[in-house]
Amino acid sequence: MAIAALGLAFVWGTLGILNLGHSVFFGLGAYAYAVATSNLGDSTPGLLIGIILPVAFSLVLGYFLFFSRLGDVYLGVITLCVTLIFYSFATSTADPSYHIGSVLLGGFNGITAIPPLNMPADPQTPLSVEATFSICLLTLAGIYILLSFLRASNAGRIMAAIRENELRSELLGYDIRFYKLVGFAVSAAVAGLAGALYTAVMGFVGPNVFDLPQASQFVLWVIAGGLGTFAGPTLASFGFQLLSSQLGANQIFNTELIFGATILLFVLLVPRGLLPMILSLADPKLPRRLSGLVRKEKPV
Known part of the structure; x- marks a missing residue:
């Protein structure tokens, strides 16, 4: 949860983008990990898919949000509506016809019996609960450091300039839509990873993540x-x-x-x-x- 909060803190604090649908990326990462790991029996590709899927969706959503130059209020409303759409869809998947591979989406019941994290490329060696929490803590520290470096970099300074004055930044030659899209995708990647780790710890995921x-x-x-x-x-x-x-x-x-x-x-x-x-x-x-x-x- 703290990792996901860092993702929102980055995009909101650095770029000034209030994403009221941040839980969408968190939920997509959680469901992606659950489906991929349950089908493949290995948590390593599950974690990767849990990052890739939210990033891909953020690029599609961000393209329409930023390249159409929507204002902050409309952006907040649309991201909130996206959250409601995903929640509504997730709760309507109780029918057995809603499945991906051998995994039933389950509607309100969600997906259960999700395999925990295992050693990389060794599905036969699952990690203990203590080891999983240690990985979550180390991941939190690593994300914290990476986001701090990104915010202090030249790209981070440009993002801060865009937050302060979009028109002036654009007149200086910066493509503000591109930097917003990149920041949005970084936030989605962090939230997706957090969602995947959340599912690995809980062994369950349901519509409540949305x-x-x-x-x-x-x-x-x-x-x-x-x-x-x-x-x-x-x-x-x-x-x-x-x-x-x-x-x-x-x-x-x-x-x-x-x-x-x-x-x-x-x-x-x-x-x-x-x-x-x-x-x-x-x-x-x-x-x-x-x-x-x-x-x-x-x-x-």
């Missing part, structure tokens, strides 16, 4: 942790999942109600997120250097 609560969680974690940072959404994802687990176990409050109220509180009271707020208490200039989201003030 639903609105799932989509809203990614947005919540980025807002709460701090837009423009990677550490903030990562820590927020861990914190809110722990909170969700505790609330669900004790059945004290409705979890979705708590999350909805939390989004409102953060937007109204802590719009910059927790991490930038904490850092600003120590050094008012530090959040600027970390996020790069605050525009320079014009001289008086």
